[in-house]
Amino acid sequence: GAVVSQHPSWVICKSGTSVKIECRSLDFQATTMFWYRQFPKQSLMLMATSNEGSKATYEQGVEKDKFLINHASLTLSTLTVTSAHPEDSSFYICSAQRDPGLAEQYFGPGTRLTVT
């Protein structure tokens, strides 16, 4: 168990367009989902924490109006990168957690975004 999927796995878009990334927990209900980004040869950087049915909590320096997060159900969270720019090109990874405060995070396979 504990499988997390992400879609799309990679996307290329033009500067100024918006991109939506989906994160699904396939075999469990995730009370909490996390969104990360990772640049080459760097560690994961937490962008936001998302709890089902409530607003996401963004980390300092992450623009909530640029990175829209929706956690509409216990198995789905979406991240929309609005008005993407080349500097937004990165590896975006989501993770899901069964029970907040106790359990492990299970990561999706990531989405590689390239903005041209």
Added chain:
Amino acid sequence: RKEVEQDPGPFNVPEGATVAFNCTYSNSASQSFFWYRQDCRKEPKLLMSVYSSGNEDGRFTAQLNRASQYISLLIRDSKLSDSATYLCVVLYTGNQFYFGTGTSLTVIP
């Protein structure tokens, strides 16, 4: 001081060797501890959870020392497929996860 610190390596070891990584954390109220492995351009995958003093799974042993605030990961009989970056992750109260920067391991034939 960083919340979680790891030696970035790289560790280059021959096949069959035993290798150990350490990870230190700053908050004594930390609840849970995890080791993940991450292959290049892939997502982290859970390797082991450490809830008490330690955990063993085949060739992998994780140990927790709360008094000294460190977690270790021991890999015995290293395989080529063990080559990856190993991430130490600490869970604090309030569901706050802190990641180490990772330790790079290359197992050489």
